[in-house]
Amino acid sequence: MKSKTIKVDYLARVEGEGGLSVKIKGDKVIEAKLNIFEPPRFFEGFLRGRKFTEAPDITARICGICPVAYQMSSSHAMETACGVSVEGQLRQLRRLLYCGEWIESHVLHIYMLHAPDFLGYQDAIQLAKDYPDVVNRALKLKKLGNDIVALVGGREIHPINPRVGGFYKVPKKEEMNALGERLKWGIDASLETIQLVTTFPFPDFEQDYEYVSLCHPDEYPLNRGRIISNKGIDISAAEFLNYFEEEHVKHSTSLHAKVKERGRYHVGPMARYNLNFDKLPEIAREAAIKAGIGEKCHNPFKSIIVRAVETLFACHEALQIIENYEIPDKPSIDVKPHQSTGHWCTEAPRGLLYHHYSIDDNGIITDARIIPPTSQNQKVIEDDLFHFVGKNMNLSDEELTWKCEQVVRNYDPCISCSCHFLKLNIERE
Amino acid sequence: MNNISKTVVVGIGNEFRKDDGVGLYVSRLIQERTDREIEVVDGVPDGYALIETWDDSSFVFVIDCVASENKSGTIFRFDALIEKIPSNLFDGFSTHSISVVDAIELAGTLGRLPKSLTVFGIEGKDYSPGTQLSPEVKMAADQLVDQILEELKLSIEKIKKGS
Numbered sequence: 388m389k390s391k392t393i394k395v396d397y398l399a400r401v402e403g404e405g406g407l408s409v410k411i412k413g414d415k416v417i418e419a420k421l422n423i424f425e426p427p428r429f430f431e432g433f434l435r436g437r438k439f440t441e442a443p444d445i446t447a448r449i450c451g452i453c454p455v456a457y458q459m460s461s462s463h464a465m466e467t468a469c470g471v472s473v474e475g476q477l478r479q480l481r482r483l484l485y486c487g488e489w490i491e492s493h494v495l496h497i498y499m500l501h502a503p504d505f506l507g508y509q510d511a512i513q514l515a516k517d518y519p520d521v522v523n524r525a526l527k528l529k530k531l532g533n534d535i536v537a538l539v540g541g542r543e544i545h546p547i548n549p550r551v552g553g554f555y556k557v558p559k560k561e562e563m564n565a566l567g568e569r570l571k572w573g574i575d576a577s578l579e580t581i582q583l584v585t586t587f588p589f590p591d592f593e594q595d596y597e598y599v600s601l602c603h604p605d606e607y608p609l610n611r612g613r614i615i616s617n618k619g620i621d622i623s624a625a626e627f628l629n630y631f632e633e634e635h636v637k638h639s640t641s642l643h644a645k646v647k648e649r650g651r652y653h654v655g656p657m658a659r660y661n662l663n664f665d666k667l668p669e670i671a672r673e674a675a676i677k678a679g680i681g682e683k684c685h686n687p688f689k690s691i692i693v694r695a696v697e698t699l700f701a702c703h704e705a706l707q708i709i710e711n712y713e714i715p716d717k718p719s720i721d722v723k724p725h726q727s728t729g730h731w732c733t734e735a736p737r738g739l740l741y742h743h744y745s746i747d748d749n750g751i752i753t754d755a756r757i758i759p760p761t762s763q764n765q766k767v768i769e770d771d772l773f774h775f776v777g778k779n780m781n782l783s784d785e786e787l788t789w790k791c792e793q794v795v796r797n798y799d800p801c802i803s804c805s806c807h808f809l810k811l812n813i814e815r816e
Numbered sequence: 817m818n819n820i821s822k823t824v825v826v827g828i829g830n831e832f833r834k835d836d837g838v839g840l841y842v843s844r845l846i847q848e849r850t851d852r853e854i855e856v857v858d859g860v861p862d863g864y865a866l867i868e869t870w871d872d873s874s875f876v877f878v879i880d881c882v883a884s885e886n887k888s889g890t891i892f893r894f895d896a897l898i899e900k901i902p903s904n905l906f907d908g909f910s911t912h913s914i915s916v917v918d919a920i921e922l923a924g925t926l927g928r929l930p931k932s933l934t935v936f937g938i939e940g941k942d943y944s945p946g947t948q949l950s951p952e953v954k955m956a957a958d959q960l961v962d963q964i965l966e967e968l969k970l971s972i973e974k975i976k977k978g979s
Contacts, residue, residue, distance in 0.1 A: 512914070512918055512922045515922055515926055522926060526864055526867060533865065544861045
């Protein structure tokens with residue numbers, strides 16, 4: 388029986404170092420693997436013995452694309468451990484900061500990493516030769532996201548202004564207002580983005596996913612809400628480890644997460660969209676319907692449309708926050724540590740980001756656990772590869788390899804983020 | 817539209833990884849030592865953002881660390897509008913972004929290059945955690961500051977002459 392292996396040693400246009408391999412025997416796929424060989428990073432080990440107030444700055448260093456997500460999950464987890472909650476305008480500033488990160492991260496992926504797949508280019512530089520206006524729009528939109536993060540966070544990458552309890556300083560009203568006109572342009576640019584990506588050719592491919600995301604009664608989820616799934620999960624962050632677990636597999640330095648009872652699950656834009664469509668603002672709901680994806684979208688290749696809809700949401704939400712901004716009385720609330728444990732999840736651009744910390748009475752971190760979205764999506768990526776190849780055996784090896792890479796890029800994986808390692812228990816003890 | 821009177825100096829690098837921060841060291845010293853009206857950009861988040869730094873400007877100087885197995889402290893100078901810069905000298909910011917060389921190519925494709933773009937590289941030696949430059953890298957950096965200040969003088973004279 389004829390067998391072959393599709394192998395990509397180094398995936399392009401993803402963050403971090405990984406590859407993929409698919410083994411085929413006859414007309415059957417035997418195995419599909421996302422190989423992650425980036426070294427483990429031991430951040431949870433670094434955190435032990437540090438002060439609870441240091442967690443946002445230390446964890447921000449896990450990722451240069453989504454540092455805000457790490458700062459938000461860690462700050463909220465510490466505040467929960469200490470029995471306080473950040474509300475009012477400070478909470479809104481956190482949402483604004485998160486919107487900036489979503490815009491910057493989503494635009495990077497949509498235009499620079501994912502669009503070349505659909506339009507048949509090796510990268511954004513080649514794309515720019517034929518679509519200069521499109522790439523110029525992307526750069527301007529991405530810069531808008533960067534500038535929001537810089538204003539609220541103090542700088543674009545690894546922000547320095549967020550802290551447990553709020554911020555070190557808050558923006559002036561005129562600084563916020565200066566972003567208003569640009570965000571109105573951002574809303575129009577997002578609508579044009581949706582129109583553009585809707586025209587891309589999408590393979591006919593749908594899977595029966597278990598979507599997992601936050602769900603808030605009134606808001607499209609960013610940094611608050613219960614964890615829900617379309618297969619019956621409805622829990623608080625404190626219950627996360629009762630329902631989800633991670634396991635080590637030989638071919639990945641990133642642990643694979645799964646629902647304990649059922650296995651693989653899907654986090655990220657498509658999970659948020661499918662579980663929270665009704666929470667999107669009217670303009671985003673209308674644009675999504677017009678784009679033809681409906682209230683539910685199960686084709687992972689169309690995640691590019693969902694990201695564009697979420698970019699529109701983020702621009703719209705940021706504008707609302709800016710228009711209703713009042714300078715808070717204090718840039719942060721007091722947070723007093725005591726021996727406790729706090730859990731929290733927020734929605735990183737790539738999906739659910741779980742943090743859990745134990746601290747002692749002096750606020751020293753005694754235990755830390757971080758489960759990033761790419762860890763959670765690994766099994767579903769492998770499952771997509773398995774089924775996609777199974778349905779597309781007729782493609783040439785070259786085309787199938789290209790499509791397999793695309794299957795991985797559908798999830799915008801951040802491999803560097805995902806490389807944490809359970810065996811860090813032996814560290815520092 | 818390029819502004820004839822605008823000169824930008826961009827330092828690139830990670831100041832917490834010793835010699836990788838040499839670009840920032842040079843750009844900060846230039847800011848301290850010049851009384852001329854220039855804009856100094858203290859690091860950029862990624863290659864895409866590099867293009868934004870020189871929009872609406874005329875003379876641009878970019879300084880970064882290079883790792884090319886040459887003698888540490890070696891200074892490289894490229895007129896990016898004339899010469900092709902070897903891509904192995906200035907590698908990417910990350911696998912998610914584009915390198916200095918790619919950013920220049922992208923800017924060229926988009927018609928967003930300044931009137932003059934000079935890229936300097938200093939060969940580094942030690943990229944371990946820390947903020948101190950290696951002695952030979954620091955010596956080269958100090959020399960490069962003098963060289964760029966001299967080039968800045970010439971560029972400003974060109975601006976005055978309207979050329």
